Amino acid sequence: MDLVALADFNLVARHGGFGKAARATGRPKATLSRRVTELEAALQLRLFERGARDLKLTEEGRALHERTTALLTEIDETAAAIASGAEKPRGRLRISAPLLLSQTAMGKIAAGFALKYPEVRLEITTEDRAVDMIEEGYDLVIRVNPEPDETLVGRAFLHDRLVVAASPDLPRPVGDLPAPGVVRGGGGSQTWKVTKAEQTAIIRIEPVLVLSSLIMVRDAARAGVGAASLPISLVSHDLADGALVHWGDVEGSEIALWALYPSRRLLSPRVSAFLNFLKHAFPGGTPDELAAYIAR
Template sequence: MDQLAALRVFLKVAEKGSFSMAARSLNLSKSAVSKLISALEDHLGARLFYRTTRQVSLTEEGRAYVQRATRILEDLADADNAVSSLNAEPRGTLRISCALDFGLRHVAPALPEFLGQYPDLKIDVDFNDRFVDLVEEGYDLALRIGSLSDSSLIARKIAVARMVVAASPAYLARYGTPLSPADLADHDCLLYRGRNNSGEWAFTGPDGQSQSVRVSGPMRANNGDALKETARHGLGIVAIPDFLLGADLEQEGLVEILRDYQQALLPVQSIYPPNRHLSTKVRRFIDYLAQRFSTRPGWGNGTDHIVHKS
């Protein structure tokens, strides 16, 4: 028995609900279809279809086998396409949705080099903090910060960001420096809208124990640069990804606090729909960013790069 041929026939019968309709669709005889299904059932030792004179329907085993057979044939197609496209050059238009502050700092500077490598490719990028529907709006991929909430999409981590809790020297001189996360409850904190609307900041201490504190303050925004600028002017304490900070916090007008208490690392992820085959242009762009960010010190690999002056 040709098992791959049998799988294709099985899925077509399951789709059509009829041996004769499946045979016509596959340009086979009804007897050939029936023989392949019978051989497959004998091989599995299970009945896949209920057969009557009027209809064909899947058994419980058949319904379970549909999912596995579909995955097997999709994986085979992916393997074939991946090998055949290894040497293909990206072409057409690559549509990208990217978070505004991260995109302007780290993606925009990477685009000229990437475009220079592939002259037949065009890029259409939307720098915007809103969460887009990739399929509905026609994007090839999105670059997002943090955990993935839509489990129907595929994510690949291309970098890791560390959260830095900081304030201006003027603010700390006026109100004192928090020594533990619990102290933040008595301070003005600047909140990122969308990442944690509960107003609760969670930390892991030097002893490995987790603790959280509910914070509040004079400003909530969906843009890290706006929060950083507000903190720089002495109006509160900010928790901000290190990819928004330079290597020298003193030049930013900020001082890092609570260095012994770490917030969860933020994955920087490329998100794309679960197509059967990842296009060359998408794959090359994701590989390019992952390589670019992995060789950069600091936020790209989640290590501490900020200079602290005594």
């Protein structure tokens, strides 16, 4: 594919017409038109609907514009960095992060990164859903135990696990009796299989509180309302000082936080810098490191 023709197509698409693009850039209108026509012929696709007075992207044209604009920007930035002799992180960096990590650690992470790389404009959005990186314009996403996705690459930078914890004033149930529970999301009876001191037990709970945030769940468990299943990094200090007691580790509850980016794009200096910053913040990627980072 002719990258010059692709760049001219994106120029016309961004300005909304050949004339507007020509006036904004000083490029000849005829040249822009010829380049776009050549690109359409090469792709065997109509990229614009040409009316008497206006120009509109076709569905294929819109898809091409959305998927190649960021790529061309990356190429331009990489070329500029190489030409200047240094790949210094700069420009906009959009990141999507899950709610709990955002509430507990992302503020400190973002502040530290901004101080180290003042020429990067960092924007972090809190999302527990799996965002579409290409369509929504994210450079990097942080996901919990992501499903395999052949369009994304990345690395796991933190690991955690779930434990059942409760106030020391709440008695642990005996036999098949249920315990009151605090849960996130949907209600209804739940069963937790836990292991402690190499012994396995089944804990059945009846939710008395259904909350939308694990921070809220932890605080309610501290208050003695019920038992809760929570990340060990979130409650390790409460367990250490006796505010909560450990009923056991939830079997099969390993958690991995991944930093992901599109494999079809170049890894920009600012994304690489953020990945390295995460590695420096959590060199071992352990729950204890996250707990210490939250507590600092």
